[in-house]
Amino acid sequence: MYQRRLRRENPDHPARAVPALDFERTVARRLVHRAAVAEVFVTDAVVLGEDHFLVAGQWPRDHALYHPDAQRRSDPLLFAETIRQALVYLAHWHYEVPLGHRFVGYDMDFEITDPDALCVGGRPLPVELEARWQWTDRRPPRRYGARLEVALSVGGRRCGRGSLRVVALDERSYRIVRGRIGRAECVSLAAEESCGRVEPGLVGRLRDKDSVLARGSSADEWLLRPNLDHAILFDHPTDHLPLMVLLEGFRQLGHLMTHSATPRPGGPAFSLVSAAVDCLAFAELDLPTRLVVREKVAAGDPTVVEARAERRLRLDALQGDTVVASCASVWAPVRLAAEVDRPVGLPVPCA
Known part of the structure; x- marks a missing residue:
């Protein structure tokens, strides 16, 4: 039993009820299923009520993969990863789900409602997630199914929302669900050849190793080809493509699709402002994964692509003829600093 788990809201003094969150150090790596301390973003959590929590996180000013964009806004996938870590942490810390259980993601969605609140400044960004837990399939000690709904705030400013649904299984139940006993651990996490991957700048990344896309057989089909030795995407050994790897592939293809229509300088x-991913089957490491563009329209009139209209994309990930995951995303035009009307002499706001 963890001591901080017992702190609860004081109903007699609601205005002063919530204890201060700790941003000084991260939680234990094992409690968020990360091997590297540098990849742990959750720092604390307090109990507000039954199945109601406040989770603290700290986002780095820069990150090898989840780096800020040209307008100094935090990468939205930092939010997605923090949701994942928050759910896993609460499962172990508060609900005592055994540490050896395997977590399988079913669906995740997030929306950034106020991108300007996520500007990177002179220090790491402290974030808070107001989280509500819902059991969806609880059969201890073998199976724990749950959904976490969160609201994202920075400095008291509400700026996003999201959710994640998972099931945590003991080893025997996981092997039954996987149905690939004897093959599950056979794939070596060796470095993949980078030949054929799309140039990182075209998919919004900085390093060659961070590009996970290769060209497919048509303009609307691409290959998901991550480096299996990538220290962030594959932080620890796995027997399938994790949800966050699939999401990274969808994000990179979305960036390519939304920016390829306007390749001219200026x-x-x-910017990605929302995504909803459904995982329909395990994505195997040793099978080719195709990303297929199912729908690509500008918000409002699907027959006209306005330069300043939102882009809406629907993408599928397939292995053979099986859809293993799908993603619906929204990309909003970025308001550049030069376009912001401001009095002379005032600093440029984060655009």
């Missing part, structure tokens, strides 16, 4: 930039 053309409008777009």
Whole structure:
């Protein structure tokens, strides 16, 4: 039993009820299923009520993979990863789900409602997630199914929302669900050849190893080809493509699709503001994964692509003829600093 788990809201003094969150150090790596301390973003949590929590996180000013964009806004996938870590942490810390259980993601969604609140400044960004837990399939000690709904705030400013649904299984139940006993651990996490991957700048990344896309057989089909030795995408050994790897593939293809229509210098930039991913089957490491563009429209009139309209994309990930995951995303045009009307002499706001 963890001591901090017992702190609860004082109903007699609601205005002063919530204890201060600790941003000084991260939680234990094992409690968020990360091997590297540098990849742990959750720092604390307090109990507000039954199945109601406040989770603290700290986002780095820079990150090898989840780096800020040209307008100094935090990478939205930092939010997605923090949701994942928050759910796993609460499962172990508060609900006592055994540490050896395997977590399988079913669906995740997030929305950034106020991108300007996520500007990177002179120090790491402290974030808070107001989280509500819901059991969906609780059969201890073998199976724990749950959904976490969160609201994201920075400095008291509400700026996003999201959710994640998972099931945590003991080893025997996991092997039954996987159905690949004897093959599950056979794939070596060796470095993949980078030949054929899309140039990182075209998919919004900085390093060659961070690009996970290769060209497919048509303009609307691409290959998900991550480096299996990538220290962040594959922080620890796994027997399938994790949800966050699939999400990274969807994000990179979304960036390519939204920016390829405006390749000219000074053309409008777009930022990912929402994504909803459904995982329908395990994505195997040793099978080719195709990403297929199912729908690509501008918000409002699908027959006209306005330069400043939102882009909406629907993408599928397939192995053979099986859809293993799908993603619906929204990309909003970025308001560049030069376009912001401001009095002379005032500092440029984060665009």
